[in-house]
Amino acid sequence: MAFDDLYQEIILDHAKHPRNKENLDFISDDEVHENPTCGDSVKLAVDFSQDGKLERVRFDGDGCAISTSSASMMTEIVEGKSKEEVLKMIKSFILIMRNESESSLDDFGDLIALEGVIKYPLRVKCATLPWHALEDLLA
Amino acid sequence: MAFDDLYQEIILDHAKHPRNKENLDFISDDEVHENPTCGDSVKLAVDFSQDGKLERVRFDGDGCAISTSSASMMTEIVEGKSKEEVLKMIKSFILIMRNESESSLDDFGDLIALEGVIKYPLRVKCATLPWHALEDLLA
C-alpha cells in the first residue's frame, strides 16, 4: 500500500529519533528555511574539517516525519564529503525527488526510503526542504 | 414585431430630422454628457424666459436614432414649462424607461413612441441620456 511506501520503518525511525538534531537557537531567524506552503522550517550548522570536508552537519527545526527524516539522513550521508561532492548530490537528490531525473536514489543509502514520496508532489517539498537549506548554505 | 416597436415611424422621423439640434461648439467639453458604454454624447443649451420657464432647449451631439429622437422630442415637450415641472417630468421619464415605475408614457406626447425601448435594457441608456443631461443642467 502506497501509504506504507511513504512511511517506511526507517523514515519513522529517523523522524522519532533524528540524528544530528540540536538546538540551534544561536542561528538567526533570517537563515531559517521555510516551506511557504506549510510553515515548516529548518536551520543548519556545518562544521568543516581542515581539508574542507563537511565534518559535521547539525539541524534544528520543526517538520513532519518526511522532512525530519530527510534532514536526519542527509546529515549522515554528507559527513566527510567535500563541498563539491555534496552540492552535486543535492542537485541530483532534488531532481530525483521532483521526478525530473533518470536516476534513482540507489546511491543515497537509507535515503532510498524516500522514493515513495515522489508520488506525492506536495510532500516532495517536505523531503527537499533541508537539502535546499544545505545548498544555500554551501553556495 | 418588436423591432418595429422599437423604431416607430415617429422615432425615425425625429432621428433623421431632429428638432432644436444646433451646433453648440461654444459649450465646453466638460459639460458634455457621455454614455460610457458606447461613447454617445449630448450637449444642451437652455434659454429661460423672464418668468423662469424653459423658453428654448437646443441640443447637439452624436447619437443613435433612439437617443437623437429622445433628445429631439424632449426639447419640444419641455418648452414653456417651469424648472420644477421639468425636473419632475425627467424623474418620471427615467423611472418609466427603467421599468421602475407604475406609470406609462401616456402623458409624454410623442415620446410614447419610446415605450418599445423599455424591453431593451441596454438601449434605455440611449433614450435617457439627454434627460440626464437636462437634469444635471437644471439641478
Next chain:
Amino acid sequence: MVAEWIFANGKSVGEIREDFPILQTKLTLVDHDDPIDLVYLDTAATAQKPLKVIQAEARYYREQNANIHRALHTLGETATALYEGSRDKVQAFINAEHRHEIIFTRNTTESINLVASSFGRSFGPEDEILLTEMEHHSNLVPWQLLSEQTGCKLKFIPISPGGELELEKLDELLTNKTALVGVVHISNIFGTVNDIEQIISKAHSMDIPVLIDGAQSSPHMAIDVQQLDCDFFAFSSHKLYGPMGIGILYGKEKLLEKMPPYMGGGDMIRSVKLTGSTWNDLPWKFEAGTPNVGGVAGFGAAIDYIKELSFDSICEYENMLTEYARKSLSGIKNIKIYGPSGHRAGVFSFTHNDLHPHDMAQFLDRYGIAVRAGHHCAQPAMRKLKVSSMARASLAFYNTRSEIDFLVEKIIAAGEYFNNGI
C-alpha cells in the same frame, strides 16, 4: 436526531448530499486500487458546489455567453442581465442598501487589496491601521504592503491562548490616529466568532471605518451589513458553495464614491482621452476589464441554493454538528484542540502529541478524509501560540455525525500507527 434532521427546503442531510456531485464521486488514491468515499472536512478552504451551481455556469457557456455592458445584441443583453441580476442577489443576500455597493472581484484577498490600495492611498505616516493577531494573511499582508508604501503604522488587537480577541485592550488601541479597523469575522483557525458589533460600535463612536473579513462567516450565518453597520465587508464565492474566481466587496456608498479607481481599463471609465480619463459610476468604477460573467452567474445560483436551505436551518444543523464534533474530538487522547471551548464555528484546528499535522493529514487521506494541515495562512497567530503547524477539520451542512465518528476513529488510529510503526 441528526438522521431525522430536515432542512427548510424539506430535504434530509442525505438528500442534501445528493445535490453535491463530488460527494457522490469515489476518490482514487495514489497507488490504491479501489476508489473510496470522500469525507470532505475542508470546507473552510473551499466549499463543494451543488449541481445547480455547476449547471448554471455550464449553461451560461452553452447558451448565453457574451461580453457584457457594451453589446447591443441579444446574447449581450442576456449576459448583462445575468451578471447584474447576480449583483441584485448579492445585495439582497447581505442586505446592502444599494446594488452599486456590491463590487465583484476575484476573491476576498482582492477585495481587501482593493480597499488597501484605493481607500488606503491617502494614508500617511501619522495614520494607524488596527488589525488583530488572528487575521488571515489576506487581511494582513495588503496592509503591510500599504505601510511600506505610505508609512502608515499597523497595530494589533492581541489574542489570548484560547484564540479569542482581548477586546479589553480595544479602548486603548483605538486612537485619534486610527484610520481603519480590519477584523476577521470568524477565524479560519480557531473558529472564534468575533464580537464585531462591539468593535464596530466603538470604532464608529470615534468615526473610524471598519472592514470585516467575512470569508468564513458569510457561508455559515446570515449577514446584514446594514445592521452590522460595517463600512466594508469582503467575502469569496468559492467558500460560499459558488464557483472560484469570484470575490465580493461590499462598501458603503459614501466611501466608495470618494475612493480613487483601483485598476484601469475597459468598463471602469466614462470617457478616455490620451491626456486623462473620467470614471464610470459605482460599481463599475471598480470593475475593470471583462468580468467573470459565467462565475458570477454560478454564484447567483449558489445564493439561490443557500436561500432555499435557509440560514435558520443551516445554522441550527451546523451548530448541532459543531457541538458534537467538539465533544468527540476533545475526548481523544494526545489531541489538543485550539480555539474557544464555548460558542464557536465548525472549524477545528488540532495537534497530536506524537505526530506532525502533515503526517496526520496524510494518514487521514488514506481513508478519504480530507483535512488541511499547515499554517492556514495565519502564521502570526500560530507563532503567538508557538505552534508551527496544525491539522484542521472544518464542517459544512453537508457533513454528518458519522463522518465525525469516522474522523475520530482514524485520528486515534493515526496515533497508534505512528507509535507502533517503529
Next chain:
Amino acid sequence: MVAEWIFANGKSVGEIREDFPILQTKLTLVDHDDPIDLVYLDTAATAQKPLKVIQAEARYYREQNANIHRALHTLGETATALYEGSRDKVQAFINAEHRHEIIFTRNTTESINLVASSFGRSFGPEDEILLTEMEHHSNLVPWQLLSEQTGCKLKFIPISPGGELELEKLDELLTNKTALVGVVHISNIFGTVNDIEQIISKAHSMDIPVLIDGAQSSPHMAIDVQQLDCDFFAFSSHKLYGPMGIGILYGKEKLLEKMPPYMGGGDMIRSVKLTGSTWNDLPWKFEAGTPNVGGVAGFGAAIDYIKELSFDSICEYENMLTEYARKSLSGIKNIKIYGPSGHRAGVFSFTHNDLHPHDMAQFLDRYGIAVRAGHHCAQPAMRKLKVSSMARASLAFYNTRSEIDFLVEKIIAAGEYFNNGI
C-alpha cells in the same frame, strides 16, 4: 473551397461548429416567437467555448474541486496538479523559457495593471512610457493612473487615418527617458497587425523593455515569446476560447524577479510576521489568494483544443475568410470600413452613412447577427478618426462564408429600412 476546408484535426468547418454548443442553440429574441440561429460575429469581444472547455470546468467541480498548494489530501493534490499543469500548457503554448514566467491573473486588463503597479512603481517624473494611439483602454488607463501617482509622462506613437502606426516616428519618440514601451499586437478596432518585431528590436537596442497587449493576437496566431523577445505579454483566456475570469501575464524571469508583489495575501508569501513578510518564489509571488482553479483547468482544455486544430490551419482558414469578408464588405454602398486594406486580422469596424452603429447593430440582431457597436474601448483612436462610434464584426475559425454573405445582405437591408422607414 471553403465548404471543403479541413482543419488539421481532420474536421470540416461544419464539424468544428458542432464542437461549440452555443452555435447549435437557437436564440430567442425579445418579443420574437420563433427562436432563430445565432450568427456570432463578436469573437473579438469574447470567444465562444468548445464543449471540451465547458466540460473540463464542470468536471473539475464535479470530481476534483479543492483549494490548492496547501492541501495534503488527494483532492488537493489533484487540483494542484491540474492548476500547475495548465501553467505548463500555457508555457508551451507561447514558448516561454520557464514555467514560472507564467502568471495567472483575471484578464488582460489585470495583467497590464499588475505590470503598471509593480514594475512601474519605481517610475518617476523623469520617466516616459511610450504607448500608441490605438491602445485599448486596458493598455492606456493603467498608465494614466500610474502617471497620476508617480508623475511619469505618457507619449504616443501616432496612427494614420488608415489605422496604422506611424513607425517612422519611432526613432524620435524613443529617448533615454523611455522606461517602457506598451503596444497592442493586433488592434481590436482596425484589425491592424502591428510590426512589434521592429518596435521590440529598436526598444531593446536602447535597453527599453516592451509590453505587448496580446488580447487579440493570441487567439489567431502562434505566439513565441522567446522569438519575439518581448518582456511582457498579456492576454485573456475568454478571448482564446477558454473560460472567463482567467488572464495571463508572461514576464521575463529577470524582470519578474525584481518586481515587488502586486497584491498581498495567502499563497504569495514565504513567511509572515506581524512586523513584515517575505515573498514566495515566482510565479506564486504574484498570485495572492485562492485562484480560479476551475477556470484555469478549463483554459488548459482550450489550449488543447487549439493545438489539435493547429494554428497553421486556423490561420490559413481565417485569412481566407478575412479576405472574403474584406472584399464583400467593401462592396457595400454607404459603408466605410476602417483599418488597413492589405494584410489584416478578421476584425472589421465600419460605419454607415445613413444610420448610427447602434441602430445597425440592433437591426442585425433582429436576424440573430451579433456584432458590436460603440467605442470598442479605444476612444482615443476613435477621436483621432473623428468617429464617436463604429459597428464591428469580428471573425473566428467557426465562422463561415455564408455567415458573411448573410451579414452583407442584412447590412444592405438596414440601410434600406432606415431610409424607407420615414
